[in-house]
Amino acid sequence: MYFRISLLALLASLVLSCSNHASEDPTAIMPANGNSGTAKPDSSKTAPSLDSLLTKYDPPDRVLWQKPELVIQKMGDLENKVVADIGAGSGFFSRRLAQHAKKVIAVEVDPRFIHFMDSIKLVELAPEYQKRFETRLATYDNSKLKPGEADIILVVNTYIYFQNRVQYLRHLLEVLPDDGQLVIVDFKKKRLPISYPPQDIRLELWRVEKELQQAGFNNIVSDDCSLDYQYIVTARKGRQVQ
Numbered sequence: 001m002y003f004r005i006s007l008l009a010l011l012a013s014l015v016l017s018c019s020n021h022a023s024e025d026p027t028a029i030m031p032a033n034g035n036s037g038t039a040k041p042d043s044s045k046t047a048p049s050l051d052s053l054l055t056k057y058d059p060p061d062r063v064l065w066q067k068p069e070l071v072i073q074k075m076g077d078l079e080n081k082v083v084a085d086i087g088a089g090s091g092f093f094s095r096r097l098a099q100h101a102k103k104v105i106a107v108e109v110d111p112r113f114i115h116f117m118d119s120i121k122l123v124e125l126a127p128e129y130q131k132r133f134e135t136r137l138a139t140y141d142n143s144k145l146k147p148g149e150a151d152i153i154l155v156v157n158t159y160i161y162f163q164n165r166v167q168y169l170r171h172l173l174e175v176l177p178d179d180g181q182l183v184i185v186d187f188k189k190k191r192l193p194i195s196y197p198p199q200d201i202r203l204e205l206w207r208v209e210k211e212l213q214q215a216g217f218n219n220i221v222s223d224d225c226s227l228d229y230q231y232i233v234t235a236r237k238g239r240q241v242q
């Protein structure tokens with residue numbers, strides 16, 4: 001355990017020292033808590049360090065409440081599926097998905113996380129899984145996914161960061177194949193025993209459902225029981241099934 005934490009810290013510092021990118025700062029965007037989701041980056045803020053982002057996004061107890069294997073299991077049989085993990089961050093989900101899916105595309109706007117994932121996959125994953133793990137640098141309004149490339153799109157703890165959420169969902173609808181699926185996991189807007197993310201940057205489940213509907217997704221199914229702190233919403237591109 002100690003070895004793993006030291007390794008992560010070492011990788012983070014290596015990535016920091018190798019990368020002088022003036023990255024687009026995810027937390028400089030005030031995640032929108034209202035209807036619009038049209039927050040703009042605040043260029044007056046300095047970019048938080050990769051270290052501080054990792055501490056915030058991946059606290060030591062995360063695996064206990066995040067239950068990544070349960071979330072992945074709920075995505076069904078992934079053996080022949082390509083999964084895109086949008087806003088992949090440190091690769092918390094991508095690294096695990098690579099061991100279940102045909103391929104995982106870890107989509108990120110922050111080049112420091114791209115470097116981090118490219119490094120960590122080499123130390124954490126067996127060679128057969130490394131081949132299935134691709135990182136991709138995106139822009140805030142374009143996932144850079146090619147149409148039909150991913151069967152399933154996963155968005156964990158990132159939905160609130162989309163600058164125009166409905167517009168971005170329409171983009172995801174465009175790149176998904178006809179029977180494609182979107183899975184959104186995010187924090188419940190209620191009192192929780194965790195400090196991040198604060199209440200004011202969480203979204204009510206009904207807003208997520210409403211925005212999915214507005215964007216044109218069908219078969220929207222919400223599960224706010226399986227995880228203590230988060231809801232899991234799945235939606236499909238295809239026709240509504242009664």
Ligand SMILES: C[S@@+](CC[C@H](N)C(=O)[O-])C[C@H]1O[C@@H](n2cnc3c(N)ncnc32)[C@H](O)[C@@H]1O
Pocket residue numbers: 026057086087088089090091092093107108109110113138139140141142143155156157158161162163
């Ligand atoms: C809170 S972190 C979540 C990381 C990861 N999904 C996880 O669960 O550990 C949000 C991540 O989304 C990225 N991000 C924000 N907006 C994005 C966008 N439009 N497209 C891709 N990544 C985005 C940020 O750079 C950040 O790494």
